[in-house]
Amino acid sequence: MMKMNRREFLKLATATTAGAAMICTADGSYIFPDAVAKADPAAPEVVYYNHCQGCNSGPKCGMKLIVKDGQLIRIERRSEGGHNNPNICAKGAAQVQDIHNPNRLLHPxxxxxxxxxxxxxxxxxxxxxxxxxxxxxxxxxxxxxxxxxxxxxxxxxxxxxxxxxxxxxxxxxxxxxxSSTCSTGTRVASYLNYGKNSFATGAGPTPGKTKLFINWGTNPAWSSSYYFETIQKAKASGCKVIVVDPRVTPTVSCVADLHLQIRPATDAALALCFGNALIQADKYDHDFVENYSHGFEEYKARCAEYTVEKTAEICQISVETLQKAIDMILGVEGPMTIQFRAAYPHHVNGVGMARAIQTLIPLSGNLDVDGGQRVSNAKxxxxxxxxxxxxxxxxxxxxxxxxxxxxxxxxxxxxxxxxxxxxxxxxxxxxxxxxxxxxxxxxxxxxxxxxxxxxxxxxxxxxxxxxxxxxxxxxxxxxxxxxxxxxxxxxxxxxxxxxxxxxxxxxxxxxxxxxxxxxxxxxxxxxxxxxxxxxxxxxxxxxxxxxxxxxxxxxxxxxxAAGVKLADVYAAAPNPVVVPTEQPAENPEKKYRTQDNFFPTPTGKFEFASEVLKKFGFDPVVDHIEPAYSPVSTPDVAKDFPLILNTGSRVPMYVHSRHRQQPWLRALMPDPIVRLYPTDAAERGIVEGDDVILATPFGEIKVKAEVTNIVKPGVIDIFHGWQQANVNGIMNRVIGETLDPLSGFPAFKEGLCQVRKA
Amino acid sequence: MAKYGMVLDLTRCLGCYACVVACKMCYGTRPGVDYNGVKRVEWGEYPDAHQRYQLTMCMHCDNAPCVEVCPVKATTKTEEGPVVMDYEKCIGCGLCVQACPYDARTLVTEDETAFDGQVMVYEEESSKRLNLVEKCTMCYARAQNGQKPMCVDHCPGRARIHGDVSDPESEISKYIAEHGAVQVEGTSIWIVAPADMPKEYLPLSLADAIAAKAAK
Structure with missing residues (x-):
């Protein structure tokens, strides 16, 4: 990059707002007269540029706030400022009803x-x-x-x-x-495997480069719609997509070439089976395994236990479907990547599952390669x-x-x-x-x-x-x-x-x-x-x-060094200030080969067998562990509570307990609902819209039934955060039974329950 | 003159309701008065179960039955295609609601607002509308101002494409050509449907929709 002084680069950064004289108002905010609509001179519409925080992902999506007489009247998508901006979702648009909500807390x-x-x-x-x-x-x-x-x-x-x-x-x-209940359990997994937290949730696909993407137990269509287009673009550029999910989500409908409709809490078995396939077919990264990893033989022995037949039975997937997935993984010509998110800490074996999934990236030779999980050195x-x-x-x-x-x-x-x-x-x-x-x-x-x-x-x-x-x-x-x-x-x-x-x-x-x-x-x-x-x-x-x-x-x-001041940033709005810097030349791939202590684990290598876990008395190698409560491990409890309780995932109109106060969103899901597969509902005499009781061994709540084929038979799905029907309130906390002993995370996605007509 | 149309690419719909809420936000519509809708449809059984979304809205028919029946010319077909409303003229007779084969019109009969007894700033216009009919205008005013319809601008899946279908170089014309979008006969709407989606979930042509409504 050529060298510029501060004034020059600020001029460049603001070039596209030519003529945008800025007015600083008495309250310290800034107004851009050129953005004022001319329709109503008496009460001009004034545009403010901000970022949406509606989904608790930090300020992600740029938005334009249209304000009239000090009142937010409309939100528009923002393309100004070179903003690679996704379109704003329902939660973002409904912030108009959040700001001006008569029920807000406005005083101490x-x-x-x-x-x-x-x-x-x-x-x-x-x-x-x-x-x-x-x-x-x-x-x-x-x-x-x-x-x-x-x-x-x-x-x-x-x-x-x-x-x-x-x-x-x-x-x-x-x-x-x-983060005690969000996705940070995957960081524990990354710390154990890699010695640092930065590989926690894998990586999404790179359009044009990634040839196989495994979207594992996450539904970005609803949880992070700002990112969904990246998957769509990757798919359009020739990337195949496998989705692992117990539900038929819109992510499955829109992008999956293959859907593995897995039984909840069995993902470690699936990942070990994939590991076994890579090892048996000799399609794993020998250089990585031999020179940069620790405990491979123990991992290999563990993987060998997870044959296709056994795994298909554990995960309740057909052998044919599982074999198709394996064929896609073994046959891919080019990079593969895997992304997973907050679903995996929500199991008693949550850290184990996350470790098992993470491991497939370096094992298959996709750690720090373009199109895989790249380690960027860009400043x-x-x-x-x-x-x-x-x-x-x-x-x-x-x-x-x-x-x-x-x-x-x-x-x-x-x-x-x-x-x-x-x-x-x-x-x-x-x-x-x-x-x-x-x-x-x-x-x-x-x-x-x-x-x-x-x-x-x-x-x-x-x-x-x-x-x-x-x-x-x-x-x-x-x-x-x-x-x-x-x-x-x-x-x-x-x-x-x-x-x-x-x-x-x-x-x-x-x-x-x-x-x-x-x-x-x-x-x-x-x-x-x-x-x-x-x-x-x-x-x-x-x-x-x-x-x-x-x-x-x-x-x-x-x-x-650039001498950038905050006033410069405000003056540049809606454009950003670009801090000039010499970007280092891009790293060659697989930086772990050249960088000392790339894996700061106790052994200085990627740990298939974790020394930290050994130190604290846990099994150092990942395994599939049947949940403390499941139809397999506790058939006696399952007699009264035969359904698997899956909760904690996202819906498009709410984020956890937020957004119930906005009528535009509330109208989309007015009541707490439990999703039941049609045969599960019919066996219980339940039809769509019925009031039903959802019961666990630890309590019960009253909700409404939604009968749908998007859930797996025998598994129910319920959204959380309802004050009148708090599903988390009917769970208990016993370390090793309902809390992951490694992360402390609650098992939101593997309890047992029953549903009956109210 | 531009001829506006819209593509609904159902293979890209995430079922996220952004279009519904964006529309309500833009027009401050009353509770239950929605110009567009998202409806879940399912078929097949585990392990071959499928779910997709139908998108409903005014289809902006070429020979719109609502326009034909309106006794006071409150609803008109613009030269550019959108069917629009003049709320000053509407007498709330409801004939157009009866005539609409796509159930895309709402007769506002309840004096309700989002928060009981309060008119919020974004409702100042909509709360004046009572005992008259409201509908989607394909954001005709925005389009004339060079803006996309709100539902298009706020679609995270980019399942909606709007523009001038008479211009072969427009984004929408190219999209129709590249994706094999099918025009819903007699309307301003084009559909890209998932290959396995049963035909019964797709919008009927204007003529078939009129026949189906008559049969009810």
Whole structure:
């Protein structure tokens, strides 16, 4: 790249907005007069450029917010700014009803009656709220220790870095997130296999290069529609697609050449069978196995147990279909890749399944090759991982740090604690019972996300003090909190900033409703009250910009070298500022051959047999383990509860417990539904729309029946996050039975249940 | 003059309802008043079960029965193809609803808004409409302004293609040619159907749809 001074590249970056004079309004937001519609001069439509955060994937899809008289009236897709922008989904479009929702929480509130009862709230000032919380946390810190206060985030993911910063400055190692039940279990698997977290969920296909893509247990049509087009493009360029899923999802319908409609919880067997096929056909990467891996012989012996016939029986797939998949894998001429996501931690053998699937990529010679799972060395700006957290979180060596010795989760989940820099929250009731946690500060956290939900609600009741920040008052959680604070929604926030490669996009926030503050500011104001004013730029109005400028930008040497300021980014909107940099020449493929310590495992190699697992007394080689409760392992329980309970997946109109408050979305699925295969429904005298009881050995809920052939016979599917029918509330928490002993993840996708007419 | 049409590529529909919500967002339509729809259809049995989606909307017929029956000329066929409404003229007689062979029109009879008793800013126009008929206009006004219809602009699967079918170089004309899209006879809509999708789930031609409605 040719060298330019700062002024020149800014000019270049903004070239396409020729004539776009920018007006900075009194409230600090920016207006672009050229984007104002001319139709109604009395009340012009003003366009703001922002990014959608509707699916909790971080700011992904660019959007244009059309504002009239300070009111968001419409959302349009955004093609400005070289934005490789997908079309906005239903959740994104419905944010109009989120911002202007009469039910929003708009002021800080404190409760006036004891916790555990339906809360009575009294409006208080921000000053009183912040002072009260700071005084309470300081008191607990002085009396019992800083580690007794936990700081957690649920949805969104955006405020994680600032909260982490506060947590560690305060002196507590007990920082946790919704990743305790999301996809981070796959990171544990990656850590065990590769020695680092970065290979957690495999990789999607590269259009034009990938020749075979295995889409394993994920339904991007509904969970990440912004990415679906990549699969469509790969397919159009000649890539074959295998989908592994117990359901006939739209992903199956739209892109699958072959569908393996697997029995839930048997994926490790399938992956070992594929491994066996690669080894038996001598189609595996000998160089990788012989020179860069550890424990291959043990893995090979384990694979040999999974013949096609045996595996077909375990997975409930026909031998012919399984053989077709094997033929596609063995016959592919060119790169293959596999992607899987949050489904795999949701099993008692979840980490094992994820390891087994991950292993197929290097085994088949597709690690760090174009079209496979490539390791890019292209420079990009990742603001969240700069000096933001003070690097106090470095995973290596955390066991020697006296603060980290106080992690509440270590005795329950030593493998998780070894691999992951946040606490596993699924035993929170026990941490509270044992006095390890006495107070909580929570951003967007919902008690319903945990199995055995009532135990978590009781834990909040028993805490000395619990604070929650949220968009809406949510009795399920907030009836168990002392103070609740109103969070600004995504379009109302200009924090964080969005980056893509070396591009930085500013977010232009529309004015926040009521007294809502961004999570970033709430955390900063609390941090200042706790004595960390310097580290949080003094807090207060506009602190988001100061944090971006003084912490994020100052911590990135490319940005510093280029002299980029936040004002430049805002001035460039809707275009990004491109930070000039010398991009290194692309790595040759298979960098692990040349880079020292590419696999930072105990053996310095990819570990088919994990030394970390050996150290903690677990089987070092992956295996198929039948669930603690299944028609195979507990036929006696299955007599009363014959159906397999599959939950935790996505639907197009909701994300977990979010979006029920928006009528446009709610109309699409007004009631909690359980999906039943037609013969399963007929056997029970159930027809579409019937009120039914879904029962597990641990409780029951009332839902409506949807009779559909998209589920596998004998397997039901139910979406979670319904306050009136919380499926997670009828699950229990026993390590090794319903929680993965390696990751602590709940087995959302393998329990037993029964459905009967209500 | 442009002649607008739309392709519905059912092989690319993700069943995500983005089109439905985008339309409601753009027009602030009342609860239950939807200009378009997504309907799940299934066939086959495990292990050969199939599911796809039907997309419903005004088909913008060439000789639209709704236009013919309207006593006050509130609904008209534009030269560019879309069938549009003049809400000032509509008297809510409902004849067009009866006549529409695709059930794509809604007579608004309930004075409801999204949130009980409140008119949100995006409902200021729609809440004035009561006892009259609403329908999809293929975003005629947006098209005249150079914009795509809302349902097209918000389709993550890119299952909808809109444009000038009279221009052989337009995106839609090329798409029709490349993907073998089939025009629903007598309408402005083209369909790309999954090869295995039973014919009964595909929209009928205007003539057949009229006959089927009469038979009911």
């Amino acid at each position: 509130m404190k409760r006036t009656n004891p916790k555990g009862e339906p809360a009575q709230w009294e409006q208080i000032s921000w000053e009183e709220a912040i002072e009260t919380i700071a005084a309470k946390f300081t008191e607990i810190k002085e009396k019992y220790g800083a580690d007794k206060v936990m700081f957690t985030t649920g949805d969104p993911k955006e405020p994680r870095p600032v909260l982490q910063r506060l947590c560690f400055l305060f002196g507590s190692p007990n920082y946790g997130t919704e 990009s700006i990742s603001l969240e991982n700069t000096k933001y957290t003070g690097n106090k979180l470095a995973t290596k060596g955390q066991y020697d740090d006296p603060t980290f010795a106080l992690r509440a989760d270590r005795e329950y989940f030593p493998v998780w604690a070894e691999c992951i820099d946040e606490i596993q929250l699924n035993m929170l009731p026990e941490y509270v019972r044992d006095g390890k946690i006495r107070a909580a500060f929570m951003l967007g956290q919902n008690a319903m996300m945990w199995p055995d939900t009532a135990a978590f609600q009781k834990a909040f009741d028993e805490m000395d003090f619990a604070v929650a920040c949220d968009y809406y008052i949510n009795p399920w959680t907030h009836d168990h909190c002392d103070i609740i604070l109103p969070s600004a929604m995504s379009p109302e926030r200009n924090y964080p900033i969005t980056t893509n490669g070396m591009k930085i996009y500013g977010r232009q926030a529309i004015p926040a409703q009521g007294e809502a503050h961004s999570d970033c500011r709430i955390v900063a104001d609390l941090a200042c009250a706790l004595g960390f004013s310097e580290e949080f730029c003094g807090g207060g109005e506009g602190v988001e910009d100061k944090i971006i400028e003084n912490i994020l930008f100052a911590g990135n040497k490319d940005i510093v």
